[in-house]
Amino acid sequence: MDFKKLKLLTELIDQYEWQMGHGLAVWIEYSNCTTVFDKILGVDSEREIHCVAQRTGICIDHFEDILSYYTNEDIESLFPKDED
Structure with missing residues (x-):
């Protein structure tokens, strides 16, 4: 996945949250699922x-497991964690 696709992915994700025990949880609207899974992530039936x-x-x-190609620092720069 190149940077353009990764940037588009961040735009199509409606909301995200780092959750204890669940890692990076993302919400994607149904209307964006085809673009995210087919065109960006290239998910197949396997x-x-x-x-x-x-x-x-x-x-x-x-x-973050789906984005395993990227380092934790890359992922957290796109999906920053709230530091309380």
Whole structure:
């Protein structure tokens, strides 16, 4: 995945949150799922992505695992953690 696709991915993710025990959880609206899975991530029928269907979209826990090509620093620069 190149930087353009990664940037588009961040724009198509409706919301994200770093959760204890769930890693990077992201919410993607249904209307963006085809673009995210087919055009950006290139998910095929052999690769499962576990998600939870919600009213307006899906939620994916441990999204950082899907982005495993990138380092933790890269991922956290795109999806900053709230430091309380």
